[in-house]
Structures are given as structure tokens and as C-alpha cells.
Amino acid sequence: MIWEILRMAVNSLTVNKMRSFLSMLGIIIGVGAVIAIVSVGSGAQMQVTSQISQLGSNLITISPGIRRGSSGRISMTSTDLFTMELADQLQQNCPSLARIMPNLQTSGLLIAGTNNYQTTVVGVTPVYQQIYDFYPARGQFITEEHEAGATNVLVLGSGLATELFPETDPVGQKVKLFVRNRHLLFVVVGVMEEKGSGAWGNIENQAFIPASVLMKKINNRKYVSGYTAQAASAADAKAAVGEVQYFLTRYLGDPSQFRVTSQEQLLETISQVTGTLSLMLGGIAGISLLVGGIGIMNIMLVSVTERTREIGIRKALGAKRRHILTQFIIESLAMSGFGGLIGIGFGWLGAAGVAKIGGWPLVVTHTSVLLAFSFALLVGLFFGIYPARKASKLDPVIALSYE
Amino acid sequence: MLIQVINLQRTYQMGSVKVEALKDASFQIKEGEFVAIIGPSGSGKSTLMHILGCLDQPTAGSFLMEGQDISAVSENELAEIRNKKIGFVFQQFNLLPKATILQNVSVPLIYGGIRGRRRQLELAEKALQQVGLGDRLHHRPTEISGGQKQRVAIARALINNPALVLADEPTGNLDTKTGKEIMDIFRQLNKEGHTIIMVTHDQEIAEQARRVIQIRDGLIQKDEVIA
Incomplete structure (x- = not known):
């Protein structure tokens, strides 16, 4: 009998196709939006995560702590803390650190013949290559000798190389660096490989010089803004964070003066943030499911009124309350369920479109589909109950005489 | 005894006014009878029919069908x-306008718990053949004439082999000739043993029954058997 009632319900929906579709629209949009948003969220998260891992693995960032401004003083970061010597000491005292390098950069204008380019100049030591898994494609990288002797040599990012030397091989050429109102002459010793694009695309347009040159000849300061270190493995990274914290706390005396962040922590934070964000957006989309439910209830109430006479006839022919109740609830469920199915299709299409534009993988999880669909059914059930009860309680005599 | 109506009363509360649709009605109907209940509009004949059809329950008095007191049963039992x-x-x-006439005739079978859709449709088809509509099974009510519609209704009424056929002005929406055809069907059904109660305001139609109960102002005025 349940099949009979189901068939009747589907029949009555197909009789008024346009109306049924319009009533389903809220559910369609709701389910579609939930699925698309959750999918876009996880796709974007995957992309960000993979981009961060692309930068190198098991990285630990050591940066100055933030001093909170109080009683009128401006909040500032402590800058005069980190020296090259401290980096060496960290390397010696923290066995889990495989390598460490200073974070040091400035901005300057590079001039080669008639071409020039304003860019970021990064002060590096040779370990930069291993830490960021980033190697020269031509020539060589900054060597220990360059670093020790503070030699004016420069390695160009691949993008920068084509900007400055569109026709010639840059290796061996001279470039001028204009920074802080001074000109410095450099010899290009290498060109980096292409690392592929992404949010970090500007890495292709950076120039690299020995850290010692940047500190002694440009900044005239012995301090660096922080360190990037690399642990030998993911397991070592956890230990390394502890070792660095322990050592720096003893060395600097105050743990609030520095921060140690591992890449893992960063990834965790990012996935937390994007997770919360997509949950929130999904929740907002879920509200449109509720609104869709109200739309269904509205049309079901109209339908009950329109079909008062039909209900009377059915009751005269022996339909009990539960038969009428089931019939109308199934109609409402069929509407929300069918709307949900269409919504899944639209959501998937939308997610695929955005993923294509954003260039990340299309991730539609079973969980989000199932969740959105069952929520749609639940909404259909909930908002179907009231109209169905109203229908089932009609007095057959009154219903039969309804015009 | 199929039907026993004893001092039946039905009062409606219309706002602050009490309307006594049925004041005091008593009669009995045996199996195999063909009874016309006749009366002008407002006489209480519709109310009486609703009660006889178990669509409504009396305010006072009792209505027994096959010995069972209908005044005291639950809504579900009434439906049954x-x-x-x-x-x-x-x-x-x-008729249900959006269903085919075959589907229409099968509706009582669905609620009667006859299992199997194919079995239901077979029974419905047989019933339609008996009223001469075997070639119209998949038409919708809007596609057939009034007389044909009433035949579909008769097929539907008979499908569960009921103890009683209740007809409410069955010829009221038909022309004279078609009305006569429908009345012929009813007489034929009665000959075959069906108990028929017909409510009408039309003296001429009423006289085609074998017994006429006249009702006026909620009271039985006359109850006579036609030869």
C-alpha cells in the first residue's frame, strides 16, 4: 500500500510540474549551495596545503615575539635579537635541526643595461636550496665562499632573468642594484629553476645575494628578522620546536620575545580556519534549506486546500487519517527529496566550475552530499507534517461539499 | 436487519444557533430493499444520508448497521x-479528476488492503466491464460523458462488494435519458440482490424505487412501499 501512496504522491506532483519545481527551488538552491561551498572550501584548503608543502618540508620559523603596547606605548616587535651567531648556536644546540638560515630581505631596483626591475632581494646562505627545495637551473647558487667573503654575486629568479636579460644568457653578466640611494655592482652567477605558479608566484621574480652582503653592505646591521630552520623529518620537527624554544628561552631569558612556528602548526591553523569558514558558509547555505522548507509547507497548504474535495472523496471511499497523512507527507518528502537530488547535481556542477577557475582539485565528499540530502529530507518531513495533519483531520462531510 | 434507525437526532451548532437537522427519525431497512428517501432541500435528507453513509455520527438516538451500533465507533472503524x-x-x-477511470475504481481496493497493484487493477477492470466501460479504462473523467462518469462511480461503489449502495441524487446532473439509463442500472443491481438507498428530491425518480421514505423538517412523514 505504501507503494500505492508513493505512486499517487508522485503523480500529483507531476500534474503540476512548474509549481512543484518552483516549490522545490529553495531546496535545490540550498542543497546545491551547501555542497558547492563545502567542496570549494576543501578544494581551496587542499591547494593551500599543497602550496605550503611545496615550499619545503618540515620547516620551522623562528620570529620575534610581539610586544604588546600598553600605557601609551606603541606595540612593536623586538627586532634586535637575532644574529648570525645565534643561528650558529641554535644549530649546535638543537640536534633535531638539520639546517638553519636567516630571514633577511630588502627591496631594490635591479638594472641591467636598459632593463630594470623593482624587486625583492633576499639574503641567503647556501642551505636555502635544501630548505626550500629550490635549486639553480643554470650556473650556481650562493656558495660558502661568497658568504664568507661577502662577494657581490647574485642569483636571479627565472622570471626576473627573462625580464632583465630577454635575449642573452645572464650568467656572468653584471647587474646594478640600486638600494637605499646607493649603487652596488653584482655579477650574476646563476638562474633559479621554475618552481611553478601558485600563491607564491613572486618567488620567480626574486633575486638572491649572500646574507653577509645584505647585512654588511646594505643594511649595516648585524641583526636579521628571524630564522627558517629545517628538521630532518616530520618527527624531528616536533622535537626541534621544543629544543629551539628551550634554548632560546634560556638564551634570551624571556619566552615572549620570540615565536617558534612549525609548518605543521601553520597547516593545522590553515585547515582549522578554512574548516571553520566552510562550516559557517555551509551553515548559512543550510538556512536557505530551511527557507526552502517553508516554501514547501506553503505549497502543501495550498495543495491541501485545493484538494479538499479529493480528500473528502478518499475518506468516503475508506481512507483513514493515516492514509491521508502518509499521502501528503510522502508528497512533501518527494518534493524535498527530488529537489535535493537536483540540488546535488547543481552543487556538483558549481563546485566543478569553481574548482576549474581556482585551479584546485574537485572534492565532493560523500559526507557533505549525504548530510545536505538528509537535511533536505528532514526539512521536507518537518514542514510536511503540519499540512498533512491538517488534511487528515478534515471532516469528510465538509470536505465533500467543498467547492 | 441491515439497518435500524432509532429516534435519530442530529443537531449542528452554527455559531450561537442550534440547527436541528434531524429531530426524530426511526425506520428499518432489510437486505435487498430499494429505498428512496425523498424530501425538499433543508428537510434533513442529506444529514440522514451522511449518517447512513457513516460519514457523520448522530447527536442522539442510534443507528445500527448489521446489528452494530455506529454511534459509538471510532473514526478509523467508521472509515473501515x-x-x-x-x-x-x-x-x-x-471522481478524482487527475486519475484514469481505472485508477479511480481501484481506490477503495487500496484502502481496503487488497494486496498487489496488478490484482487491484484486474478487479477494477472487471468492474468497469460490467458497467460497459471496458474500452475506456485509461480515459480521464474529463474525457467521458456524465452518464459514463456515473457508471464509473457505480463501478467504484460496487468494487468492494458492499452491503449497501448509497446514492445521493444520482441523476441530478444528468439529462432525462441518461438519468433513466442510470436508474435502470440501479434497478438491475437491486434485482441482483444489492440493497440500495437513494436520496432525491425528485418524486418521479423516487417512484422508481420499491419503497419511499418521505422526510420533512427532520421528521419522517411517510414511509410507503410501492407495489
């Missing part, structure tokens, strides 16, 4: 009695 024991034929035909 309507389904199993009563076949309705209405003036307005009251």
Missing part, C-alpha cells in the same frame, strides 16, 4: 465500514 460495507454514488460523480 465505509470502505467495506458502503458504496457511494454522488450527484457530482466525485
